[in-house]
Amino acid sequence: MSTSSYNHSSGAAAGVEALAVAIADLRFNWSGATDQTLAIERFGLRTGERVLLRGPSGCGKSTLLAAMSGVVDVPAGTVRIAGTDVGALPQSHRDAFRVDHIGLIFQSFNLIPWLSVRDNVVLPCRFSAQRRQRLSGTPQDDAQKLLVALGIAEHSDTPAGNLSYGQQQRVAAARALIGTPDLILADEPTSALDPEAKDRFLSLLSREAAHSGAALLVVSHDPGLEHHFDRVIQMSEINAPKVDPC
Amino acid sequence: MLNFALQSLWNRRFVAALTVLSIALSVALILGVERLRDSARASFADTAGGIDLIVAPRGNDVQILLSTVFGVGSTGAAMRWDSYTQIAVMPGVGWAVPLMMGDNHRGYPVTGTTAAYFEHFRHSGGTPLAFAQGSTFVTRDSAVIGAEIATLFGYEVGSVLVNAHGAGSVSFEMHDDAPFTVSGVLAPTGTVVDRMVFVTLEGFDALHAGYAPLAADPFAADAPQDNGAAYTPEQINAVYVGLSQRTAILGIQRALSDSQSEALSAVMPNVALLQLWSITGTAEGALRLMSIAVAIASLIGMVVMLSAALDARRREFAILRSVGASPRTIFGLIVTEALAVTAAGILVGLVLLYVSMTSANPILSANFGFRMGLHLPTGEEMGILLAVFCFAALAALLPAWRVYRMTLADGLTTRL
Numbered sequence: 006m007s008t009s010s011y012n013h014s015s016g017a018a019a020g021v022e023a024l025a026v027a028i029a030d031l032r033f034n035w036s037g038a039t040d041q042t043l044a045i046e047r048f049g050l051r052t053g054e055r056v057l058l059r060g061p062s063g064c065g066k067s068t069l070l071a072a073m074s075g076v077v078d079v080p081a082g083t084v085r086i087a088g089t090d091v092g093a094l095p096q097s098h099r100d101a102f103r104v105d106h107i108g109l110i111f112q113s114f115n116l117i118p119w120l121s122v123r124d125n126v127v128l129p130c131r132f133s134a135q136r137r138q139r140l141s142g143t144p145q146d147d148a149q150k151l152l153v154a155l156g157i158a159e160h161s162d163t164p165a166g167n168l169s170y171g172q173q174q175r176v177a178a179a180r181a182l183i184g185t186p187d188l189i190l191a192d193e194p195t196s197a198l199d200p201e202a203k204d205r206f207l208s209l210l211s212r213e214a215a216h217s218g219a220a221l222l223v224v225s226h227d228p229g230l231e232h233h234f235d236r237v238i239q240m241s242e243i244n245a246p247k248v249d250p251c
Numbered sequence: 252m253l254n255f256a257l258q259s260l261w262n263r264r265f266v267a268a269l270t271v272l273s274i275a276l277s278v279a280l281i282l283g284v285e286r287l288r289d290s291a292r293a294s295f296a297d298t299a300g301g302i303d304l305i306v307a308p309r310g311n312d313v314q315i316l317l318s319t320v321f322g323v324g325s326t327g328a329a330m331r332w333d334s335y336t337q338i339a340v341m342p343g344v345g346w347a348v349p350l351m352m353g354d355n356h357r358g359y360p361v362t363g364t365t366a367a368y369f370e371h372f373r374h375s376g377g378t379p380l381a382f383a384q385g386s387t388f389v390t391r392d393s394a395v396i397g398a399e400i401a402t403l404f405g406y407e408v409g410s411v412l413v414n415a416h417g418a419g420s421v422s423f424e425m426h427d428d429a430p431f432t433v434s435g436v437l438a439p440t441g442t443v444v445d446r447m448v449f450v451t452l453e454g455f456d457a458l459h460a461g462y463a464p465l466a467a468d469p470f471a472a473d474a475p476q477d478n479g480a481a482y483t484p485e486q487i488n489a490v491y492v493g494l495s496q497r498t499a500i501l502g503i504q505r506a507l508s509d510s511q512s513e514a515l516s517a518v519m520p521n522v523a524l525l526q527l528w529s530i531t532g533t534a535e536g537a538l539r540l541m542s543i544a545v546a547i548a549s550l551i552g553m554v555v556m557l558s559a560a561l562d563a564r565r566r567e568f569a570i571l572r573s574v575g576a577s578p579r580t581i582f583g584l585i586v587t588e589a590l591a592v593t594a595a596g597i598l599v600g601l602v603l604l605y606v607s608m609t610s611a612n613p614i615l616s617a618n619f620g621f622r623m624g625l626h627l628p629t630g631e632e633m634g635i636l637l638a639v640f641c642f643a644a645l646a647a648l649l650p651a652w653r654v655y656r657m658t659l660a661d662g663l664t665t666r667l
């Protein structure tokens with residue numbers, strides 16, 4: 006398959022290496038569901054690019070993120086992350102692949118409440134040699150640096166469950182960023198935060214993603230956050246599922 | 252992984268501690284029952300091991316053994332002294348010691364016998380009795396006491412004992428008129444002998460005859476040094492026999508059963524013990540079954556603890572999967588937790604076992620004359636512990652399999 010065909014949004018002729026995400030001809034149905042959830046012709050994310058993904062509820066944004074992170078089965082050749090065909094990976098390799106290349110942030114409850122903030126942040130390093138290799142120091146040192154950058158360094162030793170939601174989301178951001186993965190996927194990371202905290206969180210996340218060079222894809226319904234991103238995409242622009250005409 | 256499992260358990264330490272405790276209790280129970288049984292058997296065998304035959308008025312073998320060697324239960328009828336003298340000269344008989352029983356001193360059995368007893372009695376695989384203090388009977392009012400009696404009541408050579416009639420611990424009829432003076436204290440044997448008081452045959456008879464002993468003062472200048480060896484009582488309760496020829500047993504048994512003068516039994520202690528164990532075997536089996544049931548219940552408790560937490564921990568598993576843990580890793584986490592809980596339960600159980608054995612030993616030794624060995628777990632016990640551990644691992648597969656399915660199905664998208 007030609008690599009240039011993934012180059013959807015930019016005129017620059019970027020190779021596979023320069024693409025964090027490349028999707029082509031992705032069709033996806035939830036098992037048992039008659040309606041198609043995903044039907045994406047082309048979608049790509051350049052390395053280091055920061056994109057905001059929007060769309061109405063139920064249009065398949067979370068499903069798209071699940072497809073990218075290898076949580077749901079996708080056909081081979083449809084989704085490439087950092088040059089690797091996720092659909093072609095055997096089930097048993099996907100968890101390792103995910104942690105090697107992707108940092109994930111959920112809407113809420115991202116942390117293991119009884120682990121300290123720092124231990125939560127270093128979790129990916131426990132499971133991924135690649136993430137460990139890309140550290141600049143020990144996992145603890147790198148975690149501490151990220152926590153300083155995100156303004157929660159003084160809570161490093163607190164159990165994560167004791168932090169406020171806003172603080173917890175920043176810890177989750179630190180965990181997604183540690184060991185510089187190729188891609189950070191955040192599914193409505195700010196929906197539990199107040200407007201001021203939303204803005205501060207996204208500016209921190211965006212800044213640190215740029216700093217580490219990771220591509221960033223954020224799903225959010227919140228208005229007024231566009232200025233943190235290079236690009237804003239509506240789900241309807243890329244996804245055209247056939248709806249069962251019955 | 253182990254570290255993570257331990258931290259997760261620590262987070263649920265209350266429930267985890269209860270589970271550990273229930274496993275510990277069952278482990279202590281299983282091993283405790285085995286040790287109690289083995290120690291009791293070993294102690295009984297040790298005590299009776301040196302006696303080849305017990306001759307007593309005809310009766311149940313087990314009852315004769317218990318009443319003569321262990322001072323448990325009453326000795327029933329008496330046998331004639333003549334029978335003793337006849338037995339003593341039978342071919343193949345190496346030694347014969349006459350015994351009179353049925354008295355107690357402060358609840359501990361008193362035996363009337365001769366100095367030959369201390370010479371011939373063997374315990375714990377052939378060890379003869381030794382005197383820690385003093386010696387055998389010196390007068391007919393002498394008493395020799397077991398090690399435990401000495402420590403319990405603070406007796407030493409020269410102490411004066413007053414016996415009470417009857418084999419119970421409470422007695423109304425005190426024999427104030429027949430005091431005994433301790434002539435010797437036996438070294439500890441770890442058997443029922445430690446809890447016995449021995450007096451001369453004459454002294455024993457004196458208790459019942461009710462006459463004031465002549466030599467109340469053993470140091471009276473003119474008193475003859477008569478240690479009662481020449482005394483012949485009318486009746487005795489039993490005779491211990493040691494054989495010079497093992498094959499003589501059958502001849503002696505036949506001679507006794509053919510005897511016209513008196514109905515006597517010749518009991519082989521080891522055979523009677525086997526009979527006793529076959530009687531108690533049912534109860535032991537029931538106890539063992541019960542302790543196994545407790546162990547199974549506690550392992551089920553552990554499965555319940557792990558399973559009940561699974562739903563609450565869905566988020567934890569989803570987070571772990573998002574940072575690269577595979578469903579298999581999480582499966583391993585649950586098994587690790589189960590094994591950690593079981594290992595802790597086994598360790599605490601061993602501590603519990605030794606603590607309870609240490610505290611039960613004085614009671615056992617006071618009431619039954621034996622102690623449980625505080626030795627390290629034997630190979631067999633290690634086998635039992637290993638079996639508990641393996642069963643725990645097996646039982647853990649159930650919640651682990653559930654969590655495996657759950658994490659596969661949930662992926663990263665658990666909604667709370």
Ligand SMILES: Nc1ncnc2c1ncn2[C@@H]1O[C@H](COP(=O)(O)OP(=O)(O)OP(=O)(O)O)[C@@H](O)[C@H]1O
Nearest residue numbers: 035036038042060061062063064065066067068069
């Ligand atoms: N685990 C699942 N099993 C079956 N169907 C699912 C599952 N998750 C989502 N769906 C279906 O897929 C469709 C898209 O859901 P998805 O969660 O991707 O939407 P979304 O755009 O993230 O919506 P929202 O903005 O509310 O989060 C919905 O119709 C939903 O019912």
Ligand SMILES: [Mg+2]
Nearest residue numbers: 066067068192
């Ligand atoms: Mg969603």
